Amino acid sequence: MVTRRNGSARAGSPPDAVGEDERSRFVERFGSSLTAAGFPRLPARVFACLLARDTGTLTAAELGEALAVSPAAVSGAVRYLETTRMIHREREPGSRRDVFVVSDDAWHDVMINSAATYAPITASLREGVGLVGGRRTAAGHRLALSVEFLEFITEEMKGIAERWEQRRADLA
DSSP: OOBOTTSOBOTTOOOOSSOHHHHHHHHHHHHHHHHHTTOOHHHHHHHHHHHTSSSSEEEHHHHHHHHTOOHHHHHHHHHHHHHTTSOEEEEOTTSSOEEEEOOTTHHHHHHHTHHHHHHHHHHHHHHHHHHTTOTTSHHHHHHHHHHHHHHHHHHHHHHHHHHHHHHHHHHO
């Protein structure tokens, strides 16, 4: 039996307690919610599908079957989710197959890693301030305000992460 980062086991695990019809309804509803929030449709469904599994893991073939999509479509969706750090890939021991894993605290992982996402955007915006005529121009002011906001968010995320870690410990 293999224990995952999310604390669940894959090999030899009992089947999920939820029926496939109920799980499919959740996947489609939650995927639609994410899509309405601006998420690409198939990555939203893949993320929802992984969240809805007790193991938090599925292979590409299992994802394709569960979502009735092609392997190529799954490949693009998991690539997007890996890039955004919402899931990660692990090699199934004793196999050449990869499994895609969502951690129990996936939202935390995404939000806390947002600083890495914001860093290149902030650097480009900062450079742009000078390229559009400086802070005294309307465009320069707008870009500078964007830099300040992203720096503020990045700093605030540190405090949020610390408070969440304490709250999560309290929940356990």
